[in-house]
Amino acid sequence: MRYEVVLPAAGSGKRMGAGQNKLFLNLADKPILVHTLLVFEQDANCTGIWLAVKDEERSFIQTLIENYNITKVKGLPTGGEERQHSVHSCIKEMKAVEVVLVHDAARPFITIPKITELAEVAYEKGAAIAGVRAKDTMKIVQNGLIKETVDRESLWMVQTPQAFRYDLLVEAEDVAEKVGFLGTDEAMLVERLGHDIHIVECSYENVKMTTQEDLIFGEAILEKRNL
């Protein structure tokens, strides 16, 4: 299943506290962003990469793209205030394709077989997102007190990639923009249309580099994969 991918990369990495966009931090020998780009560069089904970037970081990112021979980048539009705006700026620039994947540039450990599975489910059924089962007992807490223990069977922690038929994602984004709805992921926009979204069980290794501990975990994943 052929697809194009949108990689929002215009965040500031506040929770990482590195004083710069966390995507430029190295994991082993390469920046996080380059690890992510290389996965899609190496996937034969990926026909285009769209990166939402900050204007002041565009030329540095272009240098990384050249240095690491990333050939599939089709555009680097300016990102927005929120992640959803950054994704939207890419969707607006791209031409119609069958399937679009949205993937956090900060998740460098996604694998090609999982990407393929997500793209295929999205092609057949409209929408598919990656997720993992919650591991811990989950409780609703209000004012420091336990309100309720939630049945863990139905709880998933969702990740990216989130894969959609192009037309469905465009419609969901248009509606969200019209009514000023802001979601934390693309699935929320599609949920509002009442469309089914399939969950594809992914790996706990598909972690988002968010805080400092994630870098330690990330280095360990790379070491294990290179054994």
Ligand code: CTP
């Ligand atoms: N992102 C983006 N545009 C924004 C905010 C985030 O393109 N306005 C991107 C980030 O670069 C990242 C992905 O969305 O690749 C996931 O966001 P997150 O992990 O929250 O990254 P940051 O927003 O950079 O980090 P923080 O929230 O800690 O500031």
Ligand code: MG
């Ligand atoms: Mg953020």
